[in-house]
Amino acid sequence: MSTPKLYSQKYRRDWESVPEFKGWLKPVIGDVRRAYCAYCKSDMLAKVYDIKKHSVTAKHIIRSKPYNTADCVSSLPQLVQKTVDKQSAETTMAMAFAGHCSLLACDHLAMACKTAFSDSVAATNFQMQCDKYTEIINGILAPYFLKRLTSDVGNEKFSLLLDESSDVVVSKYLGVAIQYFSTKKGTVVSTFLGMIELEAGDPRSITKALMEFLDKCRLKIENLHGIGADNALVMTAVHKILKEECALANLVLIRCICHSLQLAVSAASKENIPTQVEYLIRETYNWFSISTKRRDVYKDVYTNINCGPKPLRITKVSSTLWLAIEPAVNRILTHWEELKVHFELTKTREHCYSADVLHAAYMDKSNYAYLTFLKSILSDVQVAVNSFEGEQTDPVKLLDNLVHLLTSICAKVVNPTATIDILKNAIEGQLNPSPYLGYLFESTLSQLSLAPDEEKDVRRRCVEFVVALSKELQSRLPDNLEALRNIALFSVEETLLQHREGTAEMIQVAELLGYEPETIVKIVSQWRNVHLVKWGSTETTIQLWSQVNNYTDSSGANPFQELCNAALAALSLPHSNAEVARLFGQMSVAKSKLRNGMSLRTLNSVLLVRYGLKLAGETCYQHELPAEILHVVPAATYDVKDALLPSADSSKTAVQLDSDDLEDFLASL
Known part of the structure; x- marks a missing residue:
């Protein structure tokens, strides 16, 4: 006789509005099957029976008395403001530590801030321990910046820059940078995406790890249209496997010109x-x-x-x-x-x-x-x-x-x-x-x-x-030299030329990018007419196509959408592995000889914060986190069990928080 399957209740957000639970019941980030009592600083199973049982315990009744007085209600706005100031200060310092120095320094810095700035409420309330700040960086800041990046990519075509390297403890990593056209910034962006630890260095293992990583980042593999790599044969084999097994027949491989x-x-x-x-x-x-x-x-x-x-x-x-x-x-x-x-x-x-x-x-x-x-x-x-x-x-x-x-x-x-x-x-x-x-x-x-x-x-x-x-x-010239040379048709001079030529070359570029015949017909037709519009300042190629991307006619439609998509896809093809080379330089700074015990999870998080701030064009003290992010900072200090980045000890899907507040906010980006 088979054993009946036990029912597993998950935490429900609407429990917090029940008068009996209001004010003290909170979720446990990283574990949807447990609930947390803010009064007793303890957790329990996320079941109504267990929550009610906890609410009548002597410990809970004694701990809840200070929160039930009239004085507490009158001072609530002040307490909320102090909490917000504390959360903002702690997250700002966490970004500073991730961007510039070792997390081990935060233990002493907390006491130094309390001593040096005793008149500051935020400094006095600092709770800056290494473990806490590590969890804030891993559980909140890293997924926040990763979600901003993947949301910026959206459904745009993107290229990946790949290279292998070893860290200070000789762990084998695959560095991954992403290159795409950012609609928000109106330019081609090349930035850090992740560091993947490799079990083996053969093409099959690298391809499997890369595909799993893209799935965790929720990037569509069908939007991958370019691979930038060095001249290693293993990377050529990875490109071949991706083309054959992922139905990416038009995936372009460009060997790093600098390396060549x-x-x-x-x-x-x-x-x-x-x-x-x-x-x-x-x-x-x-x-x-x-x-x-x-x-x-x-x-x-x-x-x-x-x-x-x-x-x-x-x-x-x-x-x-x-x-x-x-x-x-x-x-x-x-x-x-x-x-x-x-x-x-x-x-x-x-x-x-x-x-x-x-x-x-x-x-x-x-x-x-x-x-x-x-x-x-x-x-x-x-x-x-x-x-x-x-x-x-x-x-x-x-x-x-x-x-x-x-x-x-x-x-x-x-x-x-x-x-x-x-x-x-x-x-x-x-x-x-x-x-x-x-x-x-x-x-x-x-x-x-x-x-x-x-x-x-x-x-x-x-x-x-x-x-x-x-x-x-x-x-060592690229194999598809002629097609890549024809990409110059998207330059300002060629695009705005009054006398149209090079239709065959435009067709060749469109075929290189993998467009269907119907779409190619539209691309050629739009390319013949794009010069008829009077465009604004077009000092660079990217500026021109950013304008074309935002252009609409009287009906609100973009008459050059297919042509623009082809141009932006071509302009986001990789031409060197310089970004990955710079990435490995940042890796050696973050994981140095003195910090050789840093896990892959923390290393990825630190790099995501650094590159996220760079992509935002702000420093660690300038970037303001949304209130929805600050709201979950206290919860992150007591239990963040799973990283949002791929690691050897975590099978959790990336960009997936169990806190409804943070999940709702990230989904709205």
Whole structure:
């Protein structure tokens, strides 16, 4: 005989209006099957029988007496105001802690505030313990900012920027940033969405974790139309799985351009620049990085040579920063003569083999020539990297920037009369027999007065470097290069052009974005007519399409809605993983060596608060939380059992509070 299933009663909000329970009955956040007594500071099962049983206990009767007097009624407004001030102060401080410092500091800061600001009611009533503030950040602030973000995304098309990294305790995380057009802000937004702990690093595990995460954030997977990732094969496999198993046939994968440029420069340098140059760059930094005495000695040498100014520090070639070799090369060229003198004096005084080798490297004039040529190339590449990783960039011009970079590099060695497509064709057969490698290099080479054979060898290596770099860049260009180039049709110049051309290109872009034939017909028709409207200030592409998005005709409808949707979807495609790189920088600040015990739940919450404030354009002390949020702060201090973010020990769906007040407010955003 089967055991009958026990009935499980959930907390009901209308119980609070019953006179017998009014004033003291509250919900337990995180557990809908229990109720809380504000007088006794205890909880019970959320059943009428148990609540009534508790109301007649001696403890409850004694604790409720102070609340039943006439004096209590007369002082109620004052008590309410004190409570609101206290809640506002505590949440403001919680945002400040999440944004700037360790939560462990709040224990002492509470007592410091009470002592320093004894005349302040809010400071006197502070109850700032680490556990309490952790729960406020996890249970209230994080879901509040997450809900604001997902509500801002709404039904817009969005892209995800993905990258893997490890924290200070070597936990494997998948960093997820989201890029979309914000109707409220009228611009494309790229911000933090979440950090996912990975059980394994294979494509199948990453895809499963990502899909579960999007479901918890209540973001529609069908609105995902772009993936931005580095050049790792595992991310390419994730893109393939998403296309096949989630019916995202038009999901666009764009490999991070900045990462591709870094890999291209590294590969070309490794094969065609002498190892002595690479040794000089690396070991010059290592020489000074481990010794304060050596830095002081070099400071004296530099000061004596330049009559006063102190030297700048030698830059390290970091393996985690894009194109970190460029500032290192510039710094060494700037300090070349001073470094040569320093190592000459050091090798004589210390009889040091490393100093002797470095001095020989600095005495070799050809090394200076190689570094000068590298500087001229790297400065152009750095400009392109800056354009791709910047937060305020015009998306329609980014691909043109990449093409311009490749063209300017190849122009140094290609015969001017050659007619080849440098984006697709190899340039070896079209080389200039006497190439002009740029003013900086040519003028430097003439001053060095190298031997003819040595100069010929330097020129040959520099040309081979350019050829290798062009090959690397060509192989790392996006697969859908032509379609992405056609996105420039959405630029201000092309959109407002009086004579319409490029219908085939617009169709290609619409097909890339996955629109049905009926919609494509509307997009092409609207694109032909959009220039007939007199638009306002259109300094940037985003400003133009923000106006188009808000435009209505006499009937209140937007006659360019399909075209606008296509344009905004195209403009929200990712072009680099810079936002994820910045995210990992924030992660290392939040979870440092001193705070290595921070859980994933708290780490996610801290980052959500930081990026939420940045997205709102406000500081921790400027952002005002709604009264509905402040109302649930006291409840959050006694029992918040589940995070609203995915973690290893929580199976609760994200953005789901059991407090009716907070749930109603978040739903109304």
